Amino acid sequence: MLSHVIRRLFEAMLILLGITIVTYMLLYLFPADPVRQIAGRSATPETVNNIRHQLGLDLPVYEQYWRYLTSLLQGDFGRSYIQKTEVAQLIWSRLPASLLLMVAAISVELFLGLTMGVISAVKRNSSVDNSLMVVSFVGVSAPQFVVGILLLYVFAVQLGWFPIGGYGDAKHLVLPALTLGLLGSGWYARMMRSSMLNVLEQDFIRTARAKGVSKFRVILRHAVPNALLPIIAMIGIDIGIFMSGIVVVESVFGWPGIGQLAWQAIQRVDIPIIMGVTLVAACSIVIGNFLADIIALFVDPRIKLK
Amino acid sequence: MKKNWLKGTVAAIALIASFGTANAGPNDGGSMVVTYKDDVSTLDPAIGYDWQNWSMIKSLFDSLLDYKPGTTELTTDLAESYTISDDGLTYTFKLRNGVKFHNGREMTADDVKYSLDRVTNPKTQSPGAGFFASVKGFDDASDGSGHLSGVTVIDNNTVKIELSRPDATFLHVLAINFASIVPKEAVEKWGEDFGKHPVGTGAYSLGEWILGQRLVFKKNADYYHAGIPHLDEIIFEVGQEPLVALLRLQNGEVDIAGDGIPPAKFLEVSKDPKYADNIVEGSQLHTGYISLNVKMKPFDDVKVRRAVNMAINKDRIIRMINGRAVVANQPLPPLMPGYDPAYKGFAFDQAAAKALLAEAGHADGFTTELYVANTDPQPRIAQAIQQDLAAIGIKAEIKSLAQSNVIAAGGEDDQAPMIWSGGMAWIADFPDPSNFYGPILGCSGAVQGGWNWSWYCNPELDKMAIEADSMTDPADAAKREAAWKKIFTSIQDEAPWVPIFNEQRFTIRSERLDGPDGIFVDPVHIPVHYDTVFVKDGM
Numbered sequence: 001m002l003s004h005v006i007r008r009l010f011e012a013m014l015i016l017l018g019i020t021i022v023t024y025m026l027l028y029l030f031p032a033d034p035v036r037q038i039a040g041r042s043a044t045p046e047t048v049n050n051i052r053h054q055l056g057l058d059l060p061v062y063e064q065y066w067r068y069l070t071s072l073l074q075g076d077f078g079r080s081y082i083q084k085t086e087v088a089q090l091i092w093s094r095l096p097a098s099l100l101l102m103v104a105a106i107s108v109e110l111f112l113g114l115t116m117g118v119i120s121a122v123k124r125n126s127s128v129d130n131s132l133m134v135v136s137f138v139g140v141s142a143p144q145f146v147v148g149i150l151l152l153y154v155f156a157v158q159l160g161w162f163p164i165g166g167y168g169d170a171k172h173l174v175l176p177a178l179t180l181g182l183l184g185s186g187w188y189a190r191m192m193r194s195s196m197l198n199v200l201e202q203d204f205i206r207t208a209r210a211k212g213v214s215k216f217r218v219i220l221r222h223a224v225p226n227a228l229l230p231i232i233a234m235i236g237i238d239i240g241i242f243m244s245g246i247v248v249v250e251s252v253f254g255w256p257g258i259g260q261l262a263w264q265a266i267q268r269v270d271i272p273i274i275m276g277v278t279l280v281a282a283c284s285i286v287i288g289n290f291l292a293d294i295i296a297l298f299v300d301p302r303i304k305l306k
Numbered sequence: 307m308k309k310n311w312l313k314g315t316v317a318a319i320a321l322i323a324s325f326g327t328a329n330a331g332p333n334d335g336g337s338m339v340v341t342y343k344d345d346v347s348t349l350d351p352a353i354g355y356d357w358q359n360w361s362m363i364k365s366l367f368d369s370l371l372d373y374k375p376g377t378t379e380l381t382t383d384l385a386e387s388y389t390i391s392d393d394g395l396t397y398t399f400k401l402r403n404g405v406k407f408h409n410g411r412e413m414t415a416d417d418v419k420y421s422l423d424r425v426t427n428p429k430t431q432s433p434g435a436g437f438f439a440s441v442k443g444f445d446d447a448s449d450g451s452g453h454l455s456g457v458t459v460i461d462n463n464t465v466k467i468e469l470s471r472p473d474a475t476f477l478h479v480l481a482i483n484f485a486s487i488v489p490k491e492a493v494e495k496w497g498e499d500f501g502k503h504p505v506g507t508g509a510y511s512l513g514e515w516i517l518g519q520r521l522v523f524k525k526n527a528d529y530y531h532a533g534i535p536h537l538d539e540i541i542f543e544v545g546q547e548p549l550v551a552l553l554r555l556q557n558g559e560v561d562i563a564g565d566g567i568p569p570a571k572f573l574e575v576s577k578d579p580k581y582a583d584n585i586v587e588g589s590q591l592h593t594g595y596i597s598l599n600v601k602m603k604p605f606d607d608v609k610v611r612r613a614v615n616m617a618i619n620k621d622r623i624i625r626m627i628n629g630r631a632v633v634a635n636q637p638l639p640p641l642m643p644g645y646d647p648a649y650k651g652f653a654f655d656q657a658a659a660k661a662l663l664a665e666a667g668h669a670d671g672f673t674t675e676l677y678v679a680n681t682d683p684q685p686r687i688a689q690a691i692q693q694d695l696a697a698i699g700i701k702a703e704i705k706s707l708a709q710s711n712v713i714a715a716g717g718e719d720d721q722a723p724m725i726w727s728g729g730m731a732w733i734a735d736f737p738d739p740s741n742f743y744g745p746i747l748g749c750s751g752a753v754q755g756g757w758n759w760s761w762y763c764n765p766e767l768d769k770m771a772i773e774a775d776s777m778t779d780p781a782d783a784a785k786r787e788a789a790w791k792k793i794f795t796s797i798q799d800e801a802p803w804v805p806i807f808n809e810q811r812f813t814i815r816s817e818r819l820d821g822p823d824g825i826f827v828d829p830v831h832i833p834v835h836y837d838t839v840f841v842k843d844g845m
Contacts, residue, residue, distance in 0.1 A: 033714060033755075040355045040433030041757055042735060042745065046448055047435050048755065050428040084348045084501050085517070093517040149549070157553050164557060165550045166543070167519060254546040256518035264344050269710055 008293065012286045019282045020072070020275075024065050027271050037269045038081050055081070068275070077279075078272035080265075087276040091258055095280070097167060098257030101180065101250070102242050104173050106235065108181025109188055114224075114231070116185065117192020121200060121227075122219060132189065139186030144245055148179040148252035165254040176253040180245050184238055191234060195227040202226075229296065236285075236292030243281040336841035337539035338561035338819060340834070341546040341554070345518055348501030351486035352425040352432040358564055360483060361831045362542070365523060365535075367486035367506030370399055370418065371477055375835045376824020378591075378641065378737035380477055384413065384487055384507065394472040394778030401463045405530045407489045408511040415465040420490045422467075423453045434484030437735075440473035472776040474786060478736035481830075509535040509837040518545060523836070536840035552814070561816040562826075562834055569683055572628045572812075581814065588827025589641045590811045591734035593634050593742075595727050596676075596691065596804040597716065597759035602723045604674075609666035611801035614724075615652035616659035617698045620806050623690050627683055631807035636798045637742060639808040641829060644739035644790035651798060651805070660698045671699025677722040679709040684728040687806075691726060716759035719752075725759050726806075732757075737829065739790040743771050747797055762802035767793050818845040 035052045036043075043051075052058045056067060071078060077087035116136060120129040155175060156164040162175050199205065200223055208218050246259030254260075258277050265273035342358045351363045364372075372383035382388070385399040405413045425432045426447040438444055442456025456468035469476065479485060492505035504512055509531065510523035523540040542564075546554070551563040552571055567575055567585075575581055598605040598614060605611055620633045635651025638644055663671065676695075678688040685706045695702045702724065707715070709730055715722040734741045745751040749768050751758030774789035798805070813826040813833055820842045825835035 033710075036713065036717075036755060037710060038431070038433070041731075042355075042436055043433050044436040044439070044448070045753065045755070047428070047431075047433065050448075051431050054429075054431060079498070082347045083345060084350070084353065084498065090517060097518075152550065152553070157557065164554045164559065165546060251545075252547055252550065254543070254550060256545050260545050261345075261518065268344075 008290055023278045028061050034081055034269050034271055077276040080270050080273050082268045082270045087272045091276050094258045094261050104177035105180035108177050109184030112185035113188025114192050116189035120193040121196030136186035136189035139182045144248045151175045167256050176249050176255050180249045195230055199223045199227045232296050233292050236289040239288035240285045332536050332840040334536050335538055339541045340562040340564050341543045341551040341560050342564040345544050349504040350501030351483045352430050355433045363483045364831050365510045365836045366504050366508040368508050369481055369485045371481040373830045375838045376828050378829050395469045397467045399465050405507050406528050407507050408505045413507055414462045415459040417487050418465045419457045419459050421487045422457050425484050426454055437479045440469045440471055442468045442470045472778045474775045474778050475738045475740045478738050535837045561819050563814055567814050584815050586813050586823045586826040588811050591639050591641055592809045593639050594806045597725045599723050599761055600802055601719045601761045607666050609662050613659040613662040615801050615804050616655050618694045618804055623687055624807055631809045634805035634808050637794050643787050646791045646795055649795050656697050673701045674723045675705050676702040677705045677712050677715055677725040679712050679729040680706040688726050717755040719761050740775055760802035
């Protein structure tokens, strides 16, 4: 068990190292010159050269990368070109908002998705099943930008039930969490439905029914826990999807998380921030997958380690 | 002292069509909420150089000079008075007594010297250092080997600034943010983080800054200017999409949508009688143009450039942006001194354009590329230009790229034959025609990485520009304005640009706010002159 964990951790480190190399190279192939962005339109050529030199951007790319990596290993994410602040400080101050949104969105998608999936499977091929699958299909396909604006318009502007964007109490959280969660709930509904259908055809379900256990109890006690297994692994993968989703959703709702930070940094070619957020996102995906693996081990002891 | 050539500008501003409420006399107290999409990058006046922090910095800091609210008329600020020597090379400023920084210390002439030394020191990495190039000692300061030797402290309240060459724009330079006066002890205490902990002498001080969420400006009770500011507090909320900000404003939660009215909602909101009193329109020092790269064939031929100038239907483009602009026929915007109202430019006449193109040997037209920033409405405008060009036989392929990539292409002499400048250029740093020449039409801007995307360089006009900027005597103001007029109309005859329009600015404010209309579309304190805004009675 322990050796498995250590091996996975080692793999995770390698993946992260690979990500730093790829992201760094990609950003430096970007045709826009960050120094021009910092120096502004009125800068003299001397100012531009001076800034380039001070930031070490006149060094060969591999040397710049080595500098970046050694600072990173000491916990230094660098300083934002445009915001003139430590990147670590910027990310740290925004991380709680993103984590809160993510936990809320996962709760939304699990609750909605699993419920829809179970009902669909139990009422297989009925009109309820068909309608729920259409709903899940819409959820999966609707662009989050549109869903976000639509929810804002209906529930905040017209009905006034929730604040129009912003950050603060639980009321602020509902609409962004719903927007982010709706996409995933569609996936979960479909996954859960097929997983349930699989389980419901198993012998032990028939046995339980034959023993006289009520239908409701069979579903909740026997079918659902078994159908959940493949879903757990999916939550890990899901974190990656969330990371791309928060860029859009946080911008629409004015949610001060790292997605919004990334979006602004991309627009302003603020490379240290883009690097920092990419790394944090990559870390969370790696950790999410890692945790999903470990949890699956505990939930289903039949999974054998090789 | 040099107000003569600005008089016309003031008159022009008085004429700006605006339909705001009447000014009912300022109230003191209350607060307002201003929103922006992007995080505020820095409030260090030596570094901040963007749309949103420009006016914020002006409220936190003061310079020796400033502009009267809502106008482009220079006035004294931290300087109580000043004199200019006859040769135009020495400026002596008498500072106001008893002005205090937010930390309680009195501002002195040493602070002026320190601030100007700091902004030109390469370690500060100020994007505005180049503005001070005419001050004696600038070269030593900018290569780090010395400091601005031209700035001398005479006594606690007097500072002398010597120039190495006459510079008629120098008073404007002293009014831009980069010339703000900062206290040495605060800069040294915070180091690189001074921009997050700004200390100035301005009407407001920074109360709170929660990164990525909000900033709170508190009224400076010790502000030297009696009766200003009116509000106790300004709350800036960042990270708000313009559309969401507008919805919140309509809901009474926001007072100023800092990024303006989103284009998609403009018609609906501006036609709604409910907001008629709350939308203020104003001119700005902006021209949107197509640059024609004179170093690339066939735009090296003046006939081709003139033909393109005649081919574009500017009215149609303005209709596409819901009439948020006026037609331009020369590089300078109407608000700028030196603008020539009598100049006719090239009239829209596609038949004549086609004939001229044939005369230049392109009877069958030619193929070229039009670069454009990829944010709405720029690609749509580029399509309109493309259609107009097609009408005279020019096939222009649209290259719609990220803004920074278009700017990068413009800075190379062989990449972008045509660029539509929308979303990128050019808004003047200060209300003087000189700022519309050097960087974008003069030889100094026609360098790799420069902003003269047409690569037009006429040494004769450069010489005339230097002569015009040497006329520092206030009595020569009219002569100087005439010289600039000549320079810009001569350029337009050579047609390196197709001037398309001068964008108008529209600010939407909440029902609660009041103040003269001019301060909501201030040409210098962009977008709003925060110091003079006030809240209506009982709101």
